[in-house]
Amino acid sequence: VEIEQAKSEFDTQFLAPSIARRQKLIAESKNGGSENLPKDILTELLKNEDSLHLPHEIILKEIAFFLLAGAHTSATAFVRTLDNLFNWLKKHPEDAALITNDKSFVQRAMFETIRLNPSSPTAMRRALSDVTLKSGTIVPKNSTVTIDLMSINRSAEIFGADANEFDPHRQISTPNVAAWGLSFGHGMHACIGQELAAGLSERSEETSDYEFGLATVAVQAMFDRNVIADPSQPAKIDTTTKRPYWGSYHVLFEK
Incomplete structure (x- = not known):
């Protein structure tokens, strides 16, 4: 129960806002400017979301x-x-x-x-x-x-x-x-x-x-x-x- 609660709080406070920010940057990068994307695991997962089916x-x-x-x-x-x-x-x-x-x-x-x-x-x-x-x-x-x-x-x-x-x-x-x-x-x-x-x-x-x-x-x-x-x-x-x-x-x- 405690682990699930912690995951939920982590998702709401940190992960969801991070995903929203990166998705916006990824969308903008399609018109150029991909060098400004964060170089991290979450960004890579989101960039390949369609092929990874995660x-x-x-x-x-x-x-x-x-x-x-x-x-x-x-x-x-x-x-x-x-x-x-x-x-x-x-x-x-x-x-x-x-x-x-x-x-x-x-x-x-x-x-x-x-x-x-x-x-x-x-x-x-x-x-x-x-x-x-x-x-x-x-x-x-x-x-x-x-x-x-x-x-x-x-x-x-x-x-x-x-x-x-x-x-x-x-x-x-x-x-x-x-x-x-x-x-x-x-x-x-x-x-x-x-x-x-x-x-x-x-x-x-x-x-x-x-x-x-x-x-x-x-x-x-x-x-x-x-x-x-x-x-x-x-x-x-x-x-x-x-x-x-x-x-x-x-x-x-x-x-």
Whole structure:
């Protein structure tokens, strides 16, 4: 009920006015001036509305999803990575130079953060055919499997005896395992915004166009400006959700 109410309010207050504005601009652009159209997903959906055959309800769900996946999750990873690095530096002050000079180190810290705290603690998949797992367990066709991401991402067998701890220097010896575990999913259903948020997973050589991801760049930019946690306003956990989100996190920039 709460989700449906929130969707309705989002539609009325934000989406419907945004659609009306873009439809007007799209109509005007047919006489020239398409370069002035907003370059966003909603505009592309509306420009191709006839061929896509998308009802308003589907557009509402898609835009609401992109708002969550494209902003909220990246912002959460950003703050959590800052917090983890603040705590790491208390015990490892020698790594301070790495944060400002080595973007790869910051990216690894962000990977660790996402591994320990995925945006969603579980993932669900439906079997399209009978599947036999490595353990011998048979997953029948059309059955739903719930994956406990919090547990698998902290497996000592895969990530080491200290799998529950944050360690930006962590080395993973298990083949075909991403540094972030299964937080972004895997295969054809992996998060489509993975490279935008977190960058590429492997760096074989120094290249100027290597993608580090938005969260990595933002975190390093904060440390470039000598960011510290505000001691006068301690961070507070969001008590309105069962998920471990920060409700407020104040920082200061030292000169």
